[in-house]
Amino acid sequence: MPSSPSSSPTSKSEAPPPAAAGTADLVIRVRGLVTRFGRQTVHDGVDLDVRRGEVMGIVGGSGTGKSVLLKEIIGLMRATAGRVEVLGVDMLAADSATRRAVQGRWGVLFQDGALFSSMTVAENVMVALKEHTRLDPCLIQELARIKISMVGLPPDSCAKYPSQLSGGMRKRAGLARALALDPEILFLDEPTAGLDPIGAAAFDELIGTLQRSLGLTVVMVTHDLDSLYAICDRIAVLVDRKIKVGTIDMLLADPHPWIHDYFHGPRGRAAAVKR
Numbered sequence: 001m002p003s004s005p006s007s008s009p010t011s012k013s014e015a016p017p018p019a020a021a022g023t024a025d026l027v028i029r030v031r032g033l034v035t036r037f038g039r040q041t042v043h044d045g046v047d048l049d050v051r052r053g054e055v056m057g058i059v060g061g062s063g064t065g066k067s068v069l070l071k072e073i074i075g076l077m078r079a080t081a082g083r084v085e086v087l088g089v090d091m092l093a094a095d096s097a098t099r100r101a102v103q104g105r106w107g108v109l110f111q112d113g114a115l116f117s118s119m120t121v122a123e124n125v126m127v128a129l130k131e132h133t134r135l136d137p138c139l140i141q142e143l144a145r146i147k148i149s150m151v152g153l154p155p156d157s158c159a160k161y162p163s164q165l166s167g168g169m170r171k172r173a174g175l176a177r178a179l180a181l182d183p184e185i186l187f188l189d190e191p192t193a194g195l196d197p198i199g200a201a202a203f204d205e206l207i208g209t210l211q212r213s214l215g216l217t218v219v220m221v222t223h224d225l226d227s228l229y230a231i232c233d234r235i236a237v238l239v240d241r242k243i244k245v246g247t248i249d250m251l252l253a254d255p256h257p258w259i260h261d262y263f264h265g266p267r268g269r270a271a272a273v274k275r
């Protein structure tokens with residue numbers, strides 16, 4: 001396992017997308033998802049397939065339902081209608097034990113790291129290990145130390161409280177916690193929000209390196225065009241209450257007005273230049 005990932009990121013836009021997968025290689029399968037809040041319809045028949053080992057970015061205008069979709073996939077919210085399968089389990093129909101078992105196979109990084117403020121970084125990472133395993137306490141401490149090192153935090157951050165860390169360090173600590181149980185899937189909600197451009201690029205590089213070395217499937221809600229170019233294999237765009245999925249090159253050629261403006265606007269052009 002890498003102690004401090006340092007290899008330079010490969011622009012995913014240059015790489016061919018992972019081979020089209022059969023159903024067996026799908027780790028997430030969303031079908032006909034409908035989400036309504038009162039009279040507001042946020043999703044109206046959303047379909048999404050995420051293949052094992054790919055990095056899927058989720059983008060869309062403000063309020064198009066990116067975060068709600070993520071919450072519905074990880075079971076924090078219940079869709080009005082439709083089907084969500086994760087790792088072959090129908091999450092809406094499964095009993096609580098089955099759902100819990102699947103939940104142990106993914107990690108989530110929320111925007112601010114969502115760390116417990118009264119616990120040190122190491123204690124935060126140990127929470128899931130204590131809850132989901134029966135490992136010896138010394139081994140749990142050692143595993144937490146390894147995860148904290150994997151995300152590039154110095155050893156002395158283990159004993160620090162979240163309030164003693166910078167925003168970027170808090171995100172790394174949240175990532176260490178998300179990786180605690182060696183997940184197969186990593187869900188990220190706007191991982192680079194609030195970071196300066198250099199910090200954001202370093203975080204993208206970390207995600208890319210961890211994804212490759214650990215063979216993770218990553219699902220990432222983001223507004224960050226640089227992240228899309230740097231680490232995403234495919235991108236799911238929420239438009240017109242549905243989803244369009246493609247590689248960056250496919251979406252660059254898409255005539256939908258929002259997609260065109262997003263990828264060909266000033267920020268899109270600036271991100272494309274860095275490819």
Ligand SMILES: Nc1ncnc2c1ncn2[C@@H]1O[C@H](COP(=O)(O)OP(=O)(O)OP(=O)(O)O)[C@@H](O)[C@H]1O
Pocket residue numbers: 037042060061062063064065066067068069
């Ligand atoms: N619990 C809720 N009750 C009622 N409406 C909600 C609830 N959660 C979200 N919404 C609405 O659903 C819509 C989609 O919200 P969501 O947070 O998913 O947007 P988003 O695409 O992530 O936006 P942003 O990019 O601004 O973060 C919004 O109009 C929001 O007000």
